[in-house]
Amino acid sequence: MTDYKKRIKVLAVDDEYDLCWAFETRFKKEIFDIVTVRNGEAAIEMLKKNKYPIIILDSKLPGIDGFEAAKIIKIIDPDTYIIIFTGYYDREDKEIQEGLKSGLFYDFLCKPFEFDDVKRMIKKVIKENISKNS
Amino acid sequence: MNNIRNDIANNGAYKKLCNGIMSSIPSSVLIVDEQLKVILANRNFYVKSKRSESNTVGRSISEIFPKVLVEYTGITEKIKNVFKFGEPNDGGEMEYRAPGLPARVYYYRLAPLMNSLSEVENVILLMDDVTERKHLGERVRRTEEHLARVVESANDIIISIDPEGKIISWNGTVERITGHRSVDVKGQPLLNFLSESDSDNFSSIIKGLLKKKKVSAWESSILNKDGETVDVSWNFSSIKDEQGNVIGIVIIGRDLTERKVLEAKLTQSAKMASLGTIAGGIAHEIRNPLAIIDSCAQILEKQVDNKKIRALAPEKIRNATKRAAEIVNNLLKFARQSEFTIESVDIHQIIDATLELMENQLSIQHAKINKNYDFNLPEIYANRNQLQQVFMNLILNACNAIREKGTIGIQTYCSENFINIVFEDNGIGIPGKYLSRIFDPFFTTQPVGRGTGLGLSISYGIIEQHGGSIDVESESGKGARFIIKLPIRNKFIRRENL
DSSP states (O other): OOGGGSOEEEEEEOSOHHHHHHHHHHTTTSSEEEEEESSHHHHHHHHHHSOOSEEEEESSOSSSOHHHHHHHHHHHOTTOEEEEEESSOOTTSHHHHHHHHHTSOSEEEESSOOHHHHHHHHHHHIIIIIHHHO | OOHHHHHHHHOHHHHHHHHHHHHHOSSEEEEEOTTSBEEEEOHHHHHHHTOOSTTTTTOBHHHHSOHHHHHHHTHHHHHHHHHHHOOOEEEEEEEEOOTTSOOEEEEEEEEEEEOTTSOEEEEEEEEEEOHHHHHHHHHHHHHHHHHHHHHHHOSSEEEEEOTTSBEEEEOHHHHHHHOOOHHHHTTSBGGGGSOGGGHHHHHHHHHHHHTTOOOOOEEEEEEOTTSOEEEEEEEEEEEEOTTOOEEEEEEEEEEOHHHHHHHHHHHHHHHHHHHHHHHHHHHHHHHHHHHHHHHHHHHHHHOTTOHHHHHHHHHHHHHHHHHHHHHHHHHHHHHSOOOOOOEEEOHHHHHHHHHHHTHHHHHHTTEEEEEEOOTTOOOEEEOHHHHHHHHHHHHHHHHHHOSSSEEEEEEEEEETTEEEEEEEEOSSOOOHHHHTTTTSTTOOOSOTTSOOSOHHHHHHHHHHHTTOEEEEEEOTTSOEEEEEEEESSOHHHHHHHO
């Protein structure tokens, strides 16, 4: 019974400080909590301590890149929904299509983006998947 | 009247001497009287004309020579004039064909034979066979004409100068390229038609040739009538007399305009190909600041009353805009088909601009850049855009060589008169068998569609054009090291300072 009171944690991973700031500022008063980190290694460390059912993950990161980080995240927590967040690829690109088909990625978000789209994606995940399970 | 004949008839010894002289004269000789009748002919005449004394002596000139010949030479009139005025006549050429023999060309002259009263008693007709000489002359003329045509019709510039450097001749191609006619430039120093900056080089080449040194090809230019330079590749060779002294110099030049245009096109295509490779990276580089700008705008829309946001967001927007604009500027600077402008450049600044453009490419390849700059490096005169193209090629190659993770070292330092730029990676290296070929055009080990095989050959050309060199050291599996040497005082300096 305690679960539904718990707010969903969303982790955004991007090496741009200003984008992290934007995520935190825009999603301060949402039904989910947003947490940001600047690289893949930090994201993995966070995941070891906490559960983040939704992760918005930049495809190009210093150190291990988004694709690699996504695979490690799925190993640590296969239930995590990863939204691949990129300015480098388009949805049609092979790398993205393969990730979507294999279930590595839940969805695709291209830079620049609409916060409303991000919110819709997150809510959809919560509604369709996480709420049912909990 | 017929004194000579009488003398000859009356004096046996004299007659013998005369006959002897007449026979030994290599010319054909006829002596005619006032009626234009032959009174004497020498042996040479009989042999050449295949006639005998009986059908010659006593006959008229017009009977002996064909009618056509008599008409076109006007010989009878000329003989009559000699009788009349007592002056020799230089005659001219006649073509005479004895029956059954090929035609021969004679040069004939007429001279009066005077008696003791200074009256013209007879006229002597001397005919010299000039057939061989004429044929030889004709051959020489034809050969000369042929050679002149070869020189004239050559597509290359052909100039001959004397040892003082004055123009003896130049062919039609130089006339066409420069607009100066050959007759107008004859005797002028060739230096007048070269750029001032080339004069030292040219003079030392000529000096070398006069000292019988071998001189290699030289690329410079020639000035046209409007004072514009036309790029030319020159080749020199000396003209020697029989004693081996240099009496002139032949200069053959090839107009490089067309080649330069093709080279520029090739360079541009290679540039575009490398742009294609980094295009994705550039897209990401621009989309990131765009994402920041867009997010901040969206936040401002929602929370315009939030003081903190109102202070922070515009600043972030402006920073991101600057970043995006800088990337676009860099990109345009690189992509633009640049005029070959030479300016004083800071090598480090060019390398850094290149790295900025390739930042994403480097992060995709997990390439770490290790800069080791010598900050005492002087600025040099160079074409910024071309050097950037070289650096981009080398960094792209290094990126490709680094399969997983690696480091690209960029080092600069000064040595004597050169600045050295070293690009070093710890990638897969270049197998020994490829080392000698990597600067060849179209040589690539990349699959079709990736890499044009032009990058390094164009880089090589660019560095060479700057008077420098580019070398490679590598071993399979042990990374590669490209060393660029650029002269601090290069040919561009002089051009600039003039």
